[in-house]
Every structure is written in C-alpha cells, then in structure tokens.
Amino acid sequence: MTQAPDPHAPDPAAAAAEKPARLPDEAVMEATILELAAKAGPGKTIGPEEAARALMPPADWQRALPVVRRVAVRLARAGRLMIFRKGKPVDPDTLRGVFRLGLPRDD
Numbered sequence: 001m002t003q004a005p006d007p008h009a010p011d012p013a014a015a016a017a018e019k020p021a022r023l024p025d026e027a028v029m030e031a032t033i034l035e036l037a038a039k040a041g042p043g044k045t046i047g048p049e050e051a052a053r054a055l056m057p058p059a060d061w062q063r064a065l066p067v068v069r070r071v072a073v074r075l076a077r078a079g080r081l082m083i084f085r086k087g088k089p090v091d092p093d094t095l096r097g098v099f100r101l102g103l104p105r106d107d
Helices: 012-018 026-040 048-055 061-077
Strands: 082-085 100-102
Touching: 026 048, 026 061, 026 100, 048 061, 048 100, 061 082
Parallel strands: none
Antiparallel strands: 082 100
C-alpha cells in the first residue's frame, strides 16, 4: 500500500529554490567587470550593481556587491581599472561611498 506524502514535509524543490546562489569566484568577477567596462566604451563607466546583476540571479545580486567592490579595488591597484566618484578618479585605498568603474583613460 502506498502512503500519501506528508503535506507538512518540506518540499525539496522549494528548499533548493530558496537556497541563495553561490557567489562566483573572483577570477570570474574580474573578467565580468572588465568585460562590462570595455562594453561601456572609452570614457564611460558602469556601476558596481551592473556587475553584481550580471553575476547573480535577481534575488541574490546584492550579496555580490562587497565582493565586486573588493575585486574592483584590486583591479584598480593593478592599473587595470579606474574607480570614479562624482566623475573623478579616486584612490582605491581611500574609496568610500558611491562609486563607478571604468577602464583607465588615456588623458
């Protein structure tokens, strides 16, 4: 005789859907940030949330923001990316508040 499923038992599919997405490794984040900055074009910038949204599902992108920031700072220190605040380049070691990301400028 087959037993009916327990209506109070957790649904494994629902539990899997609620589980937060895993953050991609930092090499993937680096590549994504640089690709988005290149697509934006010379003299243009992207917001860190654009990179986070490109890396994570809609419900989880905000979890990636601290890592995007850390990776952006590392790329800026290496000279591969610039961090801008109010349209002006800023030192990655003193970065605070809202910022944008772009490729190094030739000016």
